[in-house]
Amino acid sequence: MKKMSPFLAVVIMLSMILAACQPAAPATPEPTTEIIDFNPTLGSVQPTSPAATQPPATEETAAPAETEKVADPDATVTVALETIIENLDYMTNSSLNAAGIFEMMHSTLVTLDDNVTLQPSVATNWEVSEDGLVWTFHLRDDVTFWDGTPLTAEDVKYTFERMQEDPYNIGNTNYLNTQFNFDKAVVVDPYTIEVYTRVPVPALLYTIEEINILPKHVYETLTPEQAAAETIMGSGPFKFVSFTKDDRVVLERYDGYWEGPAAFKTLIYRAIPEASTRVAELETGGVDVIQNVPMAQLSTINAMPNASAKAMINGCRMYLGFNHESPIYSDVNVRLAMNHAIDWDTINQAFFQGNAPRLAVHINKPWRNEALEPYPYDLAKVDELMTASGWTKNAAGYWEKDGQELAPSIMVYYAQSSERYEILLSLVDQLNKAGFKAEPYYLESAAAFEKLDKREVDDMFMIGSCTSYEGQGDLSDLAADSASNYGRWRNDEFEEVYAQLLTEFDVETRRELIYQLQDIIYADAPQIPLYVMIGVWGINNDLDWSPNPAGRALMYGAVKYK
Amino acid sequence: MTQYIIRRLLQAIIVVLGVTVAAFSINFLAGDPTYVLIGNMRGMTQEDIQEFRHRMGFDRPVIVQYLDWLGKAVRGDFGTSMKFKQNNWQVIAERFPATLQLAVSAMLLGLIVSIPLGVVAAVNRGSFWDRASMVLALIGQSTPSFWMGLMLMLLFAVTLGWLPVSGRYEGVRSMILPVMTLSFYDIARNTRVIRGSMLEVLGEDYIRTARGKGAKPRTVLIVHALRNALLPMVTLIGMDLGSLLGGAIVVETIFAWPGMGLLTVNAINGKDLTLLQACVTLFALIFVFANLLVDFAYTWLDPRVRLK
Numbered sequence: 001m002k003k004m005s006p007f008l009a010v011v012i013m014l015s016m017i018l019a020a021c022q023p024a025a026p027a028t029p030e031p032t033t034e035i036i037d038f039n040p041t042l043g044s045v046q047p048t049s050p051a052a053t054q055p056p057a058t059e060e061t062a063a064p065a066e067t068e069k070v071a072d073p074d075a076t077v078t079v080a081l082e083t084i085i086e087n088l089d090y091m092t093n094s095s096l097n098a099a100g101i102f103e104m105m106h107s108t109l110v111t112l113d114d115n116v117t118l119q120p121s122v123a124t125n126w127e128v129s130e131d132g133l134v135w136t137f138h139l140r141d142d143v144t145f146w147d148g149t150p151l152t153a154e155d156v157k158y159t160f161e162r163m164q165e166d167p168y169n170i171g172n173t174n175y176l177n178t179q180f181n182f183d184k185a186v187v188v189d190p191y192t193i194e195v196y197t198r199v200p201v202p203a204l205l206y207t208i209e210e211i212n213i214l215p216k217h218v219y220e221t222l223t224p225e226q227a228a229a230e231t232i233m234g235s236g237p238f239k240f241v242s243f244t245k246d247d248r249v250v251l252e253r254y255d256g257y258w259e260g261p262a263a264f265k266t267l268i269y270r271a272i273p274e275a276s277t278r279v280a281e282l283e284t285g286g287v288d289v290i291q292n293v294p295m296a297q298l299s300t301i302n303a304m305p306n307a308s309a310k311a312m313i314n315g316c317r318m319y320l321g322f323n324h325e326s327p328i329y330s331d332v333n334v335r336l337a338m339n340h341a342i343d344w345d346t347i348n349q350a351f352f353q354g355n356a357p358r359l360a361v362h363i364n365k366p367w368r369n370e371a372l373e374p375y376p377y378d379l380a381k382v383d384e385l386m387t388a389s390g391w392t393k394n395a396a397g398y399w400e401k402d403g404q405e406l407a408p409s410i411m412v413y414y415a416q417s418s419e420r421y422e423i424l425l426s427l428v429d430q431l432n433k434a435g436f437k438a439e440p441y442y443l444e445s446a447a448a449f450e451k452l453d454k455r456e457v458d459d460m461f462m463i464g465s466c467t468s469y470e471g472q473g474d475l476s477d478l479a480a481d482s483a484s485n486y487g488r489w490r491n492d493e494f495e496e497v498y499a500q501l502l503t504e505f506d507v508e509t510r511r512e513l514i515y516q517l518q519d520i521i522y523a524d525a526p527q528i529p530l531y532v533m534i535g536v537w538g539i540n541n542d543l544d545w546s547p548n549p550a551g552r553a554l555m556y557g558a559v560k561y562k
Numbered sequence: 563m564t565q566y567i568i569r570r571l572l573q574a575i576i577v578v579l580g581v582t583v584a585a586f587s588i589n590f591l592a593g594d595p596t597y598v599l600i601g602n603m604r605g606m607t608q609e610d611i612q613e614f615r616h617r618m619g620f621d622r623p624v625i626v627q628y629l630d631w632l633g634k635a636v637r638g639d640f641g642t643s644m645k646f647k648q649n650n651w652q653v654i655a656e657r658f659p660a661t662l663q664l665a666v667s668a669m670l671l672g673l674i675v676s677i678p679l680g681v682v683a684a685v686n687r688g689s690f691w692d693r694a695s696m697v698l699a700l701i702g703q704s705t706p707s708f709w710m711g712l713m714l715m716l717l718f719a720v721t722l723g724w725l726p727v728s729g730r731y732e733g734v735r736s737m738i739l740p741v742m743t744l745s746f747y748d749i750a751r752n753t754r755v756i757r758g759s760m761l762e763v764l765g766e767d768y769i770r771t772a773r774g775k776g777a778k779p780r781t782v783l784i785v786h787a788l789r790n791a792l793l794p795m796v797t798l799i800g801m802d803l804g805s806l807l808g809g810a811i812v813v814e815t816i817f818a819w820p821g822m823g824l825l826t827v828n829a830i831n832g833k834d835l836t837l838l839q840a841c842v843t844l845f846a847l848i849f850v851f852a853n854l855l856v857d858f859a860y861t862w863l864d865p866r867v868r869l870k
Contacts, residue, residue, distance in 0.1 A: 083828065086645040167647075178610075228647035245646060245656065246828050247730070247820035272728060272818040273827065276712055280720050280727045444591075446598035446833065453597065453611070483608070 069542075075560035076266040077543065079553050080278045080287040084249050084271045087228035088240075090212050091163055094171035097291075099210065100552025101249055101269050105234040106212030107151065107258075109137055110205050116315070116469040116549050117366075118205055122151060122213065122235075132200030132505055133183075139191040143258045145215045145235045153193035157185040158216035160195065167224050172210075179207040179473075200503045202510065206470040212236075237262050237556045246271050263559045282307050282538045288560065289545065291553060293536040295351065295419065301538045311355065311536045312547040316466035317362040317474075318420065320410065320427070320528035321487040323457050328406065335525040337385040339375040341434035342528060347426050351419055352534060359529035361518045367471030367511065369518045374529070382434050398437045407437035408459035413448035423530075424462050452486040461486065464533065469550075471514040472501055478526060489526035566861060574854050581846035582635060585839045586628050589620075596620050598833045631839075640840035645832050650840040654822065660730060661821035664813065665806040667741045669799065672748030679749070680756025681788060687761065695753055702750025711743040711816040728818040740817045744810065748802060755798060759791040766790075793864060800856030804849035 081097045090102035109123040123137040143151040160182055163173050183196040197204065218233040232240045237259065238251035251267040270287060272278045278290040279297055283304050293301055293309055301309040320338075322329035329335060344358035360372035391399040391406065399406040408431070412424045424440050431438040438460075443451065451457055463486065467473035476482045479498055480490045494517060501513045521527075537547045545558035589595045596615040615621050619630070634641070640650040683695040718739060719727040725739055726732050763769065764787055772786045773779075807822065814823035822841065829838040 083832075086832070087647045089647065092647055174610075225647060244820060245653070246824050247818070270729070270818070271820075273824070273831075274816050274818070277715065277728050277816055277818060280715055283720055284723065284727055286727050286729075446595075450594050450597040483611070 069561040071263055071559045072562040073263060073265065075264040075562075076268060077264050077289070077555055077558055077560055078268040078270060078287040079289040079291075079555060080270045080272040080281055081291050081553060082271070082273055084246070084269050085243065086245075088230070088232040088243060089168070089224070089227040091168040091173045092170065092224075092228060096551050097269075097553065099172075100548075100554055102212055102234075103236065103552060103554060104238045104251060104267065104556060105232065105236040105240055106214070107143060107235045108209055108212055109139075109156065110209050112209055112469065112550060114546065114548060118209065122156075128505060132202070132503065133197055135195045135197070135204060136188070137193050137195065139193070140258060141191050143235055144256055145218075145233055146239045146254055146256075147215075147218075147233065148256070149215060149217060150190075151213060151215070151235050152190040153187040154190070155213050155216050156193050157187055158220065159211060159214045160185050162214065162219065163211065176207055176210055180204070200505070202501075202503070202505045203468070203470040203472045206468040206473070209468075238267050241266075259556075262556055267555055269553070279538065282540065285540070288540040288543045289553065289555075290538040291535070293538050295353075295536065298353075298536060306542075307538050307540050309536055309538050310547055311534050312549055312551075313532050314466075314535045314549055314551045315364045315469055316464045316533040316551075317359060317364070318423075318462065318464045318530040318533060319359075319362045320530065321461045321463060322489075322526065323455075323459055323461075324487050324489045324526065325455065326459060329408075329459065331389050332524055333385040333389040334391075334406070335528075336375065337382045337434075338431065338436060339525050339528050340378045340381045340385070341431050341436065342375075342427060342530075343377040343430050344374070344530070345377070346430075347423060348531070350426070351423055352531070356531040356534055358531060361521050362465060362477070362527060362529040363471055363474045363514070363518060364467070364469055364532070366469075367474070367514045369515045372518060372522050375525075379434055386435070393435055396437075397435060399435045405437055406435070407439065409439045409441060410459065411441055411443060411448060411451065411457055411461040413443050413445040413463075420462060420464070427462075453483065455488060457486070462530075471510070475501070475514065475517055478521065487526060489524075491520060491524055491526070494520045494524075563861065567858065570854060570857050574850050577850050578847065581843060581850070582632055583628070585842045585846070586631050588839050588842065589627075589835055590624075594620070595835060598835060635843065640843070641836040643829075643834055643837040645829075645834045645837065650837050653825070653837060654840060654844060657820060657822050657825045660819060661807065661810050661814070661823060663737070664740055664744055664810055664819065664821060665803065667737060668744035668748065668806055669802055671741055671745040672752055672802070673795075673799075675745070676749045676752030677756055677788075677792075679753045681760055681783070683753065683757040684760035684764065685783065692757075695757070699750040699753045702746050703754075705746065707743055707747065707812050708816055710746050711739070711813055714739050714742055715816070728816075730819055740813050740819055743816070744806060744813045748806070752795065752798060755794055756791060759794050760787060763787045763791045796859055796863065797856055800852045803852040804845070807845055807848060 083095055083097050085098040085101050086093050086095070090098070090106065093099070093102065107122045109121060111119050111121040113119045122139055122143050124140055126135055126137045128135055137153075137156070139151070139153060139156070141150070145151060160180075162168055164177060164182060169177055179201070181198040181201050183198045185196070186194040188194055195204075201207070213235065215233050215235070218231070219227060222231065234240070235258075237254055237257040239254045241250040241252050243249050248271065249269045251269075253262045253265050253267075255261045272281060272287075272290075275292060275294050275297065278287070279293065279300060281287040282290045282301070283306070285306060298309050298311075301307055322335060324330050342358070345354075348354055348356050348358070358374040359368075360374045361368065363369075386399050389401075391401045394400040394405065410424060410428060412421055414421075421440070421442055428438040428440050448461075452461065452463075465474070465477050465484070467476070475498060477484050478489055478491075478494065479485060480495055497513055497516050497520070501510060501517070504510050504513060535547065535551055539545060542561045543558055544561070545555065548554050589598075594615075596611060596618065619627060622630075638651065642648065643650050643653050646653050679695045679698075683692040686692050715727055718725045726736055730736050769782060769786055772782050777786070810819075810821060810823035811826055812823070813819065814821045815827050818824070822844075826838065826841045826845075828834075829841060
C-alpha cells in the first residue's frame with residue numbers, strides 16, 4: 001500500500017497532463033461550422049403584415065418526423081452567457097446580453113424577426129402624420145401582464161415618459177432617448193396611442209423596438225431602488241422567478257403569453273465569464289447553449305458528440321479610421337492607397353476560416369449597396385496613388401515626403417472575446433509591406449474613447465461599430481456633428497444628402513439616399529472598412545434553436561427534445 | 563507591549579490612508595472617469611458629455627473629490643453601484659460569504675495537507691518522501707492557478723464526470739474543485755516552510771534534551787518540535803488570508819463562483835468604479851487587519867518579538 005500512493009500521485013499528474021493535451025479535434029474529418037447570415041428586407045416604416053403570430057413549436061408540431069424526436073414541455077433550458085442582467089430594471093441595464101434576457105420578460109410595440117426585419121408585435125399597425133411628427137399606434141387587446149392585467153396604451157405612455165426621467169435616462173436608455181426625440185404621448189383610447197416627436201424621426205421603429213413596455217400599475221409605485229432590486233413585472237413569454245447577481249436568472253414559462261406559451265418550462269441564464277468553462281459546461285451537458293465561443297475552440301465544439309457550433313454574422317462592423325485633421329490622411333490618395341494595401345483574404349482565412357468577407361462600406365444589410373466591391377489588394381495601385389500624391393519610397397522601402405516618413409500609429413482598444421489586436425497586427429504587417437511604417441498600440445477602452453473624443457488620435461484607429469439595422473444609424477458614424485464621427489471626416493456633399501435622409505419617410509427614397517451616401521463614402525474612402533463580426537454559439541444537439549443576428553439570446557422559439 | 567501595539571496601530575492607519583488614495587485613484591486609472599462611465603458615446607453631444615461630467619462632480623479639483631470621497635468612506639458610505647443600483651456594502655455583504663467559504667476551506671485544506679507533508683519530509687530528510695513532497699511543492703508553487711483550475715476541471719468534471727464544472731449550487735461537490743485549486747499554492751508553500759522550520763527545530767538543544775529525558779519519539783516530534791516549528795505558520799496564515807482573497811479573483815472567474823473575486827472582475831469589466839473602490843478598500847482592510855492580528859499574536863506567542 002505504501003508503494004501505491006506515490007504511484008497514484010504520478011497517475012493523477014499524468015492524467016491531468018493528458019487531459020490538458022487531449023486532442024482538440026478528432027482524427028476523422030471534422031464537421032464544418034454552420035455560418036448563418038441574415039437576409040433582412042426593407043420596410044422600416046410601414047407594417048408589412050399583421051402581427052407575426054407564429055407560436056413556437058409544441059410537442060405535437062415541433063418534432064421532425066424523420067428524427068422521431070419528442071419535445072419536452074417540462075424541460076429546463078440553460079443558457080451560459082459571459083454576463084447577465086445587472087439589476088431588475090431594464091432601463092438601467094446596458095449590455096446586449098441583458099437586453100436579450102429582458103426581452104424574454106417584456107413585450108415591445110414592434111420587434112425584429114430572425115432576419116432582423118421589423119415585424120408588428122403589441123402594435124398591430126400604425127400611421128405617421130403628414131409632418132412626420134405624430135405616430136399613431138394601434139395595439140392588440142389580448143396582451144396581459146403576468147398578473148393578468150391587460151397591457152394598454154396607458155402602459156406605453158407611462159414607459160415612454162419614464163425613460164426620459166432621471167435616474168433612468170442613462171446608458172442605453174439615454175442613447176434611445178437621443179434617437180427617439182420623444183415629446184409627448186396621448187392616449188386616444190385603451191388600445192390607441194399617439195406619440196409625438198420633437199423632430200421627424202423616420203427610423204423611430206428601430207428605436208422603439210428596444211423599448212420594453214412596463215406595467216404602469218406596478219412601476220408607478222416603485223422607487224428606482226425598488227424597481228432595480230425588488231420586483232419585476234412584464235408581459236413577455238417568461239415570468240421572473242429569481243436573480244442572483246453575476247450568477248443566474250431563473251425564468252418560468254408564462255402560459256398566458258399572447259403569442260402562445262413557450263415549448264419548454266424553465267429558462268435559466270447563467271453568467272460564466274470564462275470561455276473554457278462555458279465549453280466544459282456544454283460538453284458535460286450542464287448547459288444547453290453557450291455564447292462567444294472563441295474561434296480557436298470551434299473544432300472542440302464540433303468534435304463533441306452532444307453539441308455543435310453555429311456562427312452568426314452580427315451587425316457589428318470593424319473598420320480602420322483615419323484622423324482627417326492630419327494633413328497626411330486628409331489626402332484621399334493616401335486613404336485609397338491604404339485601402340488597396342490590405343490583403344483581407346489572407347486574414348479572413350487565418351482568423352475566420354474564410355467566413356468574414358471584406359466590406360466595401362461599413363453599412364449593414366439590407367441598406368448596404370452590394371454592387372460596391374471592396375478595394376482589391378493591389379500593391380501596384382498603392383504605388384500609383386502614392387506617387388501621384390508626391391510620395392517616394394526611401395532606402396528602407398517606406399513612403400516619404402519632404403523628409404517625413406509615412407509612419408501611422410494605429411490605436412486599438414481591449415474588447416472581451418475578440419481577436420481584434422491580433423488582426424490589427426496582421427494588418428500592420430501588410431501595411432508595412434506596402435511601404436507604410438505602421439505601429440499598433442493598445443489602450444483600455446475608456447482611455448481609447450477619451451482619446452478619440454478629444455481628437456488626440458494622431459493617425460489611425462481600429463474600432464467596431466454596432467448599430468440598429470437601419471442604415472441611418474450606421475451612417476451617423478460619418479455625420480459631421482456626430483460624437484461617434486471619431487475621425488472628424490467632413491464631406492459637404494455627404495452632409496447635404498444626409499440631411500435629406502433625416503427627414504425622409506418613404507422607404508424607397510431612403511434606400512436611394514442611403515445608396516447615394518455610400519457612393520460618396522466609397523469614392524472618398526474616409527475609412528478602411530474591414531468585416532462584419534461573427535458571433536459563435538455552442539448548442540446542445542437536443543435543442544432546436546438558432547442564434548439571433550442581433551446577438552441576443554432569445555429563447556422563446558426554442559424546443560428541447562427528450 | 564502597549565507602546566508596540568500603539569506603534570503598530572499608527573502604522574496600520576497610515577497604510578489604510580495609503581490604500582484609500584490608491585482606491586480613489588481607480589477613478590483616474592484609465593484617464594477621465596467621465597469616459598469610463600459613459601462608455602460608448604454614440605448619439606451624445608459634447609454638451610451631454612460636459613453635463614454628465616458636472617453631474618458626477620468630475621469637474622472639481624482632484625483633492626476636493628478625494629476629500630469628499632474619503633469623508634463618505636470613513637462613514638462607511640461607498641456610494642451606489644452603477645450596475646446593481648444598490649448600496650455597495652449591501653452588494654458586498656451578499657457576496658462576501660461565498661468568498662469566505664472558499665478562502666477558509668482552502669486555508670484549512672492547505673494546513674491539513676501541508677503540515678503532515680512537511681513533517682514527514684523533514685523527519686525523513688533525503689528520502690523518497692522528502693524528494694516527492696519537494697517536487698510537489700515546486701510544481702504547486704510554479705503552476706498558475708488558472709491553469710491548475712482548468713486542468714482539474716478537465717479531469718474531474720469533463721473526463722471523469724465526478725464533479726460539477728462550475729457554479730455554487732451543488733453544496734460540497736461544487737466547492738471541491740475551486741478549493742483544491744485555491745489551496746494548491748498554499749499546500750506547496752506551507753510544506754516547504756514547515757519542512758525547513760522542522761529541520762531547524764529538530765537540531766535545537768532542547769530536542770536533544772527531551773530525547774535525553776527519555777521522551778517518546780512521537781512526543782518529541784509533536785509536543786517539542788512541531789509546536790515550535792509552527793510559529794512561522796502564524797505569519798503565513800495572516801498573509802494567506804490576503805493571498806486567498808486575491809487568488810479568489812482568478813478561481814471564482816474560472817469556476818463562475820459568485821463571490822467577491824468575480825464581483826471585482828465584473829466591476830472592472832463593467833467599469834463600476836464605486837463598487838471597485840469598495841472592493842479594493844475591503845480587500846486591503848482585511849489584509850491590514852489580518853497582519854495586525856498576526857503581529858499581536860506573535861508578541862503573545864514569542865516574547866522575543868516585543869523585547870526587540
